[in-house]
Amino acid sequence: MSYPIKAKISEIIKHYITCPYEDCKAEGEEGPGSITHLLDCDTSFGPWYCKKCHRGIFGDIMKGEIFLHFPNERQKEMGMDSSKPSLVLLRLDPLPQSLFLVVKGIMHGDKIDHENNAYYYNEHTCPTNYLQDAEVVIIGKDNDPHGLFEYVKSVPHPGEDVEVHNMDIEELAKLFNIDGAIITGAKELPNNETKFICSPTKEA
């Protein structure tokens, strides 16, 4: 029989930049971001975008002091004064070699339960779950395969309350305003469609 033990609480302090725009001043997670990992460095950062007002800021850290500046005219022309969340559709073509992922898992005590792992990865879990735990992606001898996914299209994010991970193919196609057959692979990306193709599809 086990008895309940009183929980001890630990506190982790994180340091955040407060949004410097006068009409926003968002703090903490809501603002432009956490500076905790940079406080000991003399470095520059940005553009970081405020989660609340979506405007960009740049910063310089010198001897523990942080100085912020707003985007200059050239940076504004490049759109660095504002941002909005978007969704990006990427495509992975059939590969000549197997693709391997190394993902974070768990083991109980010192025992690895291969049977349970096989069930978990082969049947139970959705790839969306373990892709965010990926440590390494490997194809052949390449453990850093840049350009693995091909850019297809990007659209404004439909909003935090939209459950993109629960959308079916037709809903996703509608969201990206493309033919669902392109997502299922039944239809090739149109070569003459320059609206959303950033690089020409590979020659077969």
Ligand SMILES: [Zn+2]
């Ligand atoms: Zn802000």
